[in-house]
Amino acid sequence: MTAATMTPRRPAAERAGFGHLLYAEWTKFVTVRGWVIAMVVSALLTAGIGIWATSGYHGLPCGKVLPDGRMVGGACPAPPLGPGGEMVTDSFYLVRQPLPGNGTVTARVTALTGSATSGIAGGTSELQPWAKAGIIIKASLRQGSTYAAMMVTGGHGVRMQDDYTQDIGGLTGGVSAASPRWLRLVRSRDMLTGYDSVDGTHWTLVGTTRLSGLATGVQAGIFVASPDSVTDENVGATLASGTFDHVTVAGARPGSRWVGQDVGSGATGNPLSGGYRQSAGVFTLQGSGDIAPAVRNSAGSGRPADEGIIGAFAGLIAALVVGTMFITAEYRRGLIRTTLAATPRRGQVLAAKAIVTAAVAFAAGLAGSAAAVLLGERMLRGSGYYIFPVGGLTQVRVIVGTAALLAVAAVLALALGVIWRHGAGPVTATIALIVVPFFFTGPMTILQGPAADWLLRVTPAAAFAVQQVLPAYPQVANAYIPQYGYYPLPPWAGLAVLCAWAAAALGLAAFLLRRRDA
Amino acid sequence: MTSALSAEWTKIRTLPGTGWLLLGVVLVTVTVSAGASRALSCTSSSACHPDITQLSLTGTDVGQAVVAVLAVVAVTGEYATGMIRTTLAAVPRRTVMLTAKAIVITTLALAAGAVAAFGSLLAGRLILPAQGYTPAHGYPDLSLADPAVLRATAGTVLYLGLIALLSLGIATAVRDAAVAIGIVLGLLYLFPVLGLAVTSPDWHRHLQQIAPMTAGLEIQDSTGLSTLPISPWAGLGVLAAWAAAALLAGGLLLRFRDA
Numbered sequence: 001m002t003a004a005t006m007t008p009r010r011p012a013a014e015r016a017g018f019g020h021l022l023y024a025e026w027t028k029f030v031t032v033r034g035w036v037i038a039m040v041v042s043a044l045l046t047a048g049i050g051i052w053a054t055s056g057y058h059g060l061p062c063g064k065v066l067p068d069g070r071m072v073g074g075a076c077p078a079p080p081l082g083p084g085g086e087m088v089t090d091s092f093y094l095v096r097q098p099l100p101g102n103g104t105v106t107a108r109v110t111a112l113t114g115s116a117t118s119g120i121a122g123g124t125s126e127l128q129p130w131a132k133a134g135i136i137i138k139a140s141l142r143q144g145s146t147y148a149a150m151m152v153t154g155g156h157g158v159r160m161q162d163d164y165t166q167d168i169g170g171l172t173g174g175v176s177a178a179s180p181r182w183l184r185l186v187r188s189r190d191m192l193t194g195y196d197s198v199d200g201t202h203w204t205l206v207g208t209t210r211l212s213g214l215a216t217g218v219q220a221g222i223f224v225a226s227p228d229s230v231t232d233e234n235v236g237a238t239l240a241s242g243t244f245d246h247v248t249v250a251g252a253r254p255g256s257r258w259v260g261q262d263v264g265s266g267a268t269g270n271p272l273s274g275g276y277r278q279s280a281g282v283f284t285l286q287g288s289g290d291i292a293p294a295v296r297n298s299a300g301s302g303r304p305a306d307e308g309i310i311g312a313f314a315g316l317i318a319a320l321v322v323g324t325m326f327i328t329a330e331y332r333r334g335l336i337r338t339t340l341a342a343t344p345r346r347g348q349v350l351a352a353k354a355i356v357t358a359a360v361a362f363a364a365g366l367a368g369s370a371a372a373v374l375l376g377e378r379m380l381r382g383s384g385y386y387i388f389p390v391g392g393l394t395q396v397r398v399i400v401g402t403a404a405l406l407a408v409a410a411v412l413a414l415a416l417g418v419i420w421r422h423g424a425g426p427v428t429a430t431i432a433l434i435v436v437p438f439f440f441t442g443p444m445t446i447l448q449g450p451a452a453d454w455l456l457r458v459t460p461a462a463a464f465a466v467q468q469v470l471p472a473y474p475q476v477a478n479a480y481i482p483q484y485g486y487y488p489l490p491p492w493a494g495l496a497v498l499c500a501w502a503a504a505a506l507g508l509a510a511f512l513l514r515r516r517d518a
Numbered sequence: 519m520t521s522a523l524s525a526e527w528t529k530i531r532t533l534p535g536t537g538w539l540l541l542g543v544v545l546v547t548v549t550v551s552a553g554a555s556r557a558l559s560c561t562s563s564s565a566c567h568p569d570i571t572q573l574s575l576t577g578t579d580v581g582q583a584v585v586a587v588l589a590v591v592a593v594t595g596e597y598a599t600g601m602i603r604t605t606l607a608a609v610p611r612r613t614v615m616l617t618a619k620a621i622v623i624t625t626l627a628l629a630a631g632a633v634a635a636f637g638s639l640l641a642g643r644l645i646l647p648a649q650g651y652t653p654a655h656g657y658p659d660l661s662l663a664d665p666a667v668l669r670a671t672a673g674t675v676l677y678l679g680l681i682a683l684l685s686l687g688i689a690t691a692v693r694d695a696a697v698a699i700g701i702v703l704g705l706l707y708l709f710p711v712l713g714l715a716v717t718s719p720d721w722h723r724h725l726q727q728i729a730p731m732t733a734g735l736e737i738q739d740s741t742g743l744s745t746l747p748i749s750p751w752a753g754l755g756v757l758a759a760w761a762a763a764a765l766l767a768g769g770l771l772l773r774f775r776d777a
Binding site: 313318440 | 579
């Protein structure tokens, strides 16, 4: 290497320059009163709208108005909590015997059909895909107690489920008299093993689970449940009917009698009640409800703790406007020529502007979303809603993630401002890219299914996934849509999509800033 | 007034962006409408959109943003370049200037809106039958001979005209493009988003009744009119009230403020 090809060392003053540059950009920001006010307004809008929205519930969430005008219900009963501390649904029709120790429950299911619905416009008695008929061993009759069950479902074959969130697939296909399903559940202390069979002689292992803290004496029996029919607009209770024969409980006390019981009936305000008939060893059970983790939909009294985060939309728009103006105002006033004369390294100018924009938007977002989430949760509790238990870390992720969303979105607006050099385009574009896709899949639900998922995967609106606190369960039919806080991408992946957009825009902005005259 | 109109028309006509924005209104509206019509196929009864008139006009939701830009830029562009001082020197009566601007911009918005709305309807008519929305399924072909369809389509054109007036008023009041667009689009899109968090049916209904976008767009509904939170023409009236308030605020500020 010769001296001629070596890059000369930069003077010390220039290397120290980035700090000064940051300071210069910071000074520009804080001395424009309108921008500072706008960022304060952004935080206040996020917090204020979040608190208003969560306190705007009037009346009691579980009260229902009957067609004759009477109010029924009132305050919601507390939803049961499962063994893992999660909110669960635990209501079904059970025909049971006590099981004092180890034992085996066996039954043959010959039919599972839908029999009634309630509260659904244009009512249907279709069999729900997750309607269940099967055998269960449950610690007690208390809702939310630990259990394991083998079941035939309406549309998902034989399943072994335990403790509300676990779900293992067995034999596939539906059940009929011509093609019955044999189910078996073997208990050995706290170990439960599930088997299924088509003929009652050749058994296949489905799964094994350990139910911690299972008492010696438990309940064993057969059950039927039929979850709510859920569409984007409607939720309504349904009833299913299951037929069993060859029902045996090995290990039960001699002479034990079958007792039928609607577990959790009345607690949910479900107007459909179950029941059972028994003749010549054939049991016909009718049941409504579900044994599953609770999910957020329009019917339940459960709300995610971060419902107040909706206010971030208003704060976001303020941040986008300020992010845009941070550069377009320089073009409008001609200050950009002074800026670039003072710091000829244009990439650094852009970097300094991006850092200041991100920092300011992050601070405003953090203050606003922390207030919206923490106060919003208190408001919801005060209105009689129950909060889905979520970890403290999840709460932090929602607050910090929303602040990051505002910061990155403001940087995207800044980059588009450099590209456009006028204010109207970047603000419209960022709102169209971030708010409108959410709007199309949420409030107006114009798009559903794959088209909506696709929009929320590739547009910057994917970043709202960072606000998701409730897991979506494949074994629970629900409208998993943004309106209820469910997004197609995992939280950080969604934020990464927005970051990719911002990085691409910043790259183009740096290129154009260098190439173009100011 | 005629010369003020002529001046405004010359200014807007000779701006390079105007043609692109008008084209944008039409393209965005028709593309989004056609996309929505393509995306919602009617294969099973639960997936069918109940109101294909409304479905075929979906693009208005996005096209209105371009109309807002058109109207905002017509005002803020003058402030950005200092042209406003020349304009007001030539037409000292500021109300006359604002009225002339409003007439020119609204005419352009109505013209582009008409092309956009009829284009969307035509796209719907061509696409929807192939998606399963056939007369056999209870969805007659979209036709302007149907009074509900005619009202929805003409109402969409008026809606876009009112959005232009609303944007013009706000832009005159705040004088900065980014701020004005932020406020206009915030007003339009935030109300429906807020409606999400408010599950109380009463509050939800009230929000839909007062929000400029949700109330205004009721004009596109052709089915289930009795269950709407606000009747179609009253809804358009709500948007008109918002536009009038914005124009009044803008007009007063323009009247009593230095340019």
